[in-house]
Amino acid sequence: MLKLIKNGEIYSPKYLGKKDILLTGDKIGYIDDCINIPDDFLDIQIIDAAESLVTPGFIDGHVHITGGGGEGGFKTRTPEIQLSDITKGGVTTVIGVLGTDGTTRTMSNLLAKAYALEEEGISCYVLTGSYQVPVRTVTGSIQDDIILIDKIIGVGEVALSDHRSSQPTMEDIAKIAAEARVGGILSGKAGIVNIHMGDGHRNISFIQEIIEKTEIPPRQFVLTHILRNPELFKISIDYARSGGLVDFTTSTAGSSDEKELTPGKALKVMLEEGVNIENITFTSDGQGSLPIFDEQKRYVGLGVGKVTSLYTAVREAILSEKVAIEDALRVITLNPANNYMLKSKGSIEVGKDADIVLLNKEDLNINTVMAKGKVMYQNGEVRVKGTFE
Structure with a gap:
């Protein structure tokens, strides 16, 4: 599934401004000011980041x-x-x-x-x-x-x-x-x-x-x-x-x-x-x-x-x-x-791993955590647990 993070303020960690990020599998596929998806494109998850800071x-x-x-x-x-x-x-x-x-x-x-x-x-x-x-x-x-x-x-x-x-x-x-x-x-x-x-x-x-x-x-x-x-x-x-x-x-x-x-x-x-x-x-x-x-x-x-x-x-x-x-x-x-020469980590750039954190603008608390494109934590809830949790 594709994931589209919309309207977030991106800190890459360098400040990039308000942009959209398209995640393709476990990678960052595309970054632009506005990414539009056709209405009949079904296999995509849209994450509204309008009230968030988006970080690596x-x-x-x-x-x-x-x-x-x-x-x-x-x-x-x-x-x-x-x-x-x-x-x-x-x-x-x-x-x-x-x-x-x-x-x-x-x-x-x-x-x-x-x-x-x-x-x-x-x-x-x-x-x-x-x-x-x-x-x-x-x-x-x-x-x-x-x-x-x-x-x-x-x-x-x-x-x-x-x-x-x-x-x-x-x-x-x-x-x-x-x-x-x-x-x-x-x-x-x-x-x-x-x-x-x-x-x-x-x-x-x-x-x-x-x-x-x-x-x-x-x-x-x-x-x-x-x-x-x-x-x-x-x-x-x-x-x-x-x-x-x-x-x-x-x-x-x-x-x-x-x-x-x-x-x-x-x-x-x-x-x-x-x-x-x-x-x-x-x-x-x-x-x-x-x-x-x-x-x-x-x-x-x-x-x-x-x-x-x-x-x-x-x-x-x-x-x-x-x-x-x-x-x-x-x-x-x-x-x-x-x-540590982790070349696919550490910044929000096209081609790097889709490791993303969304922070609430108001208090900078963690809202969403994505590892290699998968939502692991969101809105105070652990979405993916370890094998013995």
Whole structure:
């Protein structure tokens, strides 16, 4: 069936004005000021978007699709994510990661879940490895994983400056990045290394040293959780201003400092400090455990990341911090698509995947979510549920 989205104001995320969008199967087929369909053309669904802003489907680049955690024992291992936990947040593409646990959570499990989410209707990719170094891969090689397995597009999340990390050296991280880079070059993939930043005193020193002493470019890394403490955030501003990629986590359960500096506020600060919007992304850390540790690094509690926090943070940036809509949307659409070389994602253009979100003009709440041309969520109702929901 064809679908025609009529009279919506399009943010591609660049503002395109009021236009119609014709979806042909799972692709965007045509965009024009006014698309007219003959009255006797029966096999088409018309969606009135006159009171809506039309945006690309959101990309969440850091989701624990198989669950995460376990820092408080086996009972604190969070469960696998369900399809509607993703789509009701406007997310149509996810990148799955492991995390602290690379033993009971495996790459085979991660890949199987990615294929399952694809079968249920959204797009899903994964990163190879977990917190641990040496990186635990599928084939035994980072480079081989990226080249030979279609869903694997990079490495991560590898932990640095964290009491849960494997305490890798600078040379360890440089070798990981080098192998990921070559794997990406040979396969036409990003080969990005996702770095989990802890709150240790070393901060991002290893990454800075690699960039200074080797030929590996800054964009080979994306540093996530950079709102963990004020010092890390301050250092990350300079890093991003010099061309590095930084990522704000929208699910939080950390220090009071972290809660005070929301992703929306942090985005505004970075833009005011001269950071290029292209170097910033938001991710949810969805379905991951968000453990709370005391000053002696003892486990005292646990939260669970929510994919729905992703757009909540973007909406807050627009409404509360007055960040331009185009800039706020970029951090969950075009920027992650560019960083991870997802060529059919991230913008509303002819030929790209029909991943579309409709936002109510009045309050910017999510009204409709379409993944590859199929309506997954509409008017507060989940239209397509996961197999076990």
